[in-house]
Amino acid sequence: MDAAARGADDVDGAGLDPSCYEPLQQAHQLQAAGDWLSAAAIYAELACRHPDDHRLLANQGNALWLADLPAAAHLAYSRALALNPQCLVSRRGLASCLRDLNCFDQALAVHRLLEPIFPHRSEEGLANLWAHSQVLIGLERFGEAFTRMASRRAWAAGRMPTPWNALAAQITLVTEQGFGDSLQFVRFLLPLLRRRAAAGLRNGVRLRVEPALVECFREGLAWLEIPPQVDPLSPDDSTQDALTLLELPGALGLQHLPQIRGDGAYLTSPLWVGGGAGRPLQVGLVSAAGHPGADPFCIREFQKRTLPMPILWRLVDALRQSGAQVHDLQFGADACRHRALGLSPLPSGAGLDGFAATARAVAQLDLVISVDTAMAHLMGAMGRFGWVLLPWSADPRWLSAGPLSPWYPRLRLFRQPRPGDWHGAVDQLLDTFKSGHFAAGKAP
Template sequence: MPAEHGPGHELEQWEAQAMEAVAMEAEAAGQWLRAAAAYGRAAACSGDDYQLLANAANAYWLADRPHQALEPYRQAVQLAPHDPVVYRGLGNVYTDLQKFEAAERCYRISLQLADEAATAWNLSQLLIGLERYALGYGLAERRWQLEGADPYLDPAEAWRGEVEGDRDPLLVWSEQGYGDIFQHLRWVGSLIQRRGPTAPPLVLDVEPPLVGLLQEGLAHLRPAPLVRGKQAAAPPAEQWRGRHVSLLSLPALLAAHPSPPGACRLASDQWPALRSPGPSPRRVGLVWAAGRKLENPFTAREYWRRSLDDAALGALIAGLAELGAECVLLQFGEDSHRADPWIHRTAASLPEGADFGSTARVVAGLDLVISVDTAMAHLVGAMGRPGWVLLPFSAAPRWLRQRQDTPWYPTLRLFRQSCAGEWGEVISSVLEAFAGLMHDYGP
């Protein structure tokens, strides 16, 4: 009887195993392009192993190469049409390619195959990007089922939106990143309006670095919320049962829209008023790096794709200086030192140890802030100050698509990459726009 497989097949199987080992080694080192190439070679040798194709696609995605991730994910879906994880991965790629409708179809197929919280969360953010806010924010409540979710207080015992006869204190607590907190503060004003002027003040528990800023920036609300810093241990559950709610759950309970009734922004009489256009030098704040969170592949990916490289940073600082701007460096953390080669072309930097409160006062004295997609962009928008946001090609869905404006922050202007990883064209557009701004201001 002839053998089922000849020596050639055995050689291909050996090569597939060797390439898979190379890919896993590259993954462990965070070398995603090398891993993608090795997984692709292993898949070619194995013939019909859809998991190897999916691994190659995911590695391309983690390397911020969505165009290269698309075809292996498509092939994997054809080979395994009943695998929900592959459909979710394909949906992620379509989201990064700004093909939101195709992404929605993939996520919904994935949910039909397996009702998983990770897929529901991805779809919720996509629906917000499609401006279907009520559906998106409703589905976002599935985030409590995500692996590793660690809510401050039990969401099952949260406030459900009742306001009639509400005379009890209500605790609103923050979650996720600073940018999400700034984006969702507008619903604090909406909630206060809905509860009425005679209701007890809200208690707002936030990360300690935000306390001073929010105490000052929300003091204009009536009644003003009591802002406190979160402690290592949450307050007793019995004390707040049925009378606490996450800040990010407010849109689902109130008005799921970027401009809800009673929406508020950060404001203070102690902050300088916005200067009128004039011939004096324009003071421009700069932020060039997102949060440096390199502990896992996804957050590392977000850091690298949102942050300017050194060439783009240098071109931005030099170009603004040549156009007459006084550049004020607003970057937090170790990335602040990346501007050192151009420090002689800047006017000022944030002082060491600056918190969000002191940063807001600096921002209030500027004519413009230019920032990548990080908490600073949201802070500037929440303050109602002029800002230009530099977005990667695969911008988060909340920034919508192909728009220079955003319904979240009327004072922000968006500048988008036309190709993943390429900041040169973005910096050229920013400098051209700033030159026009200076021309409008006069000599």
């Protein structure tokens, strides 16, 4: 979870007059219900009544940040720090706001100040370590980022990171975080396997992944001379002694992204074949970022990375009017959004039951348009042409600006030109589409 979502020095009424108790309880209830703006309004009112209490401003900043208003949250945190420069909650929140405002260098400076303050094993220290590593990725300082990512579990166990033996007879790697992270970081198997092959090791690498990824990785990595053994990972399995894919580049001591072939594909299979010629342009669409669950940070990310229905309809209608056949690639509970708009079923009756089936469906399409979700990483890993719609405060892995990604050479990024402006991002995409810069089988 992001540092700013972790809660401020929650005001329990200490030092405030009794008339504040009831509104504080109301603010807590509103936060529990996800009504962050109403909670922020209560904290702002209380801060006016108690102008010397930095905690109220810090809580206001947290609520505003969770409402995806980082500029307003930045102001609240700054006011809190003016009252108490040692307020660690506000410092953490300030770093999150700076990242969301695409001020990565300034966010990095705050994370560096915080790193020696928090005990490494503490929840705050681990959260800052992760956020620090992600800002470094956004600055393309990959070696520093990978080192920090590889330190997380050692810090959590209260020990210093120890060297990892890439040439051990048997190595087990496991996935963590989400599907998108697994699809993005499985590329680092290539330098591991090259290093082992150079040392004469022909086998011994086992990859344990979520069941939905097993067939995809088995098929997509079968092109390797010596592919890893891919097995399902159960929620009950212990992963304490295994290295995670997110830790792998740091454990290998990598300073840069590994060299991949020209189209960037590292998941590829003869089972993933394209469609025929002489047909309308076939476009797949993913418009929602997946079910958010109950976590406030996940809800925030889902909301800011999901196209509102009016924007979605505008995009679908414009693509159809330009002659494209738009196919439904949406997965999960949000698939009903596409069904409601009458999107075409997948070509050849393909399904989305697992990522291998999704890869087969993607291979039959000329272009896939997706918000920032696992589909974007699947397209990139396959070396397919794909267009990704990004919010203004995109994840740092997409960098802070520009239409290209160092991770995926065949993806094109369309960013909101200002916070919340999906119309602007869709305008850019449709202008590119209508100008003829994309044709089946040719680069965008």
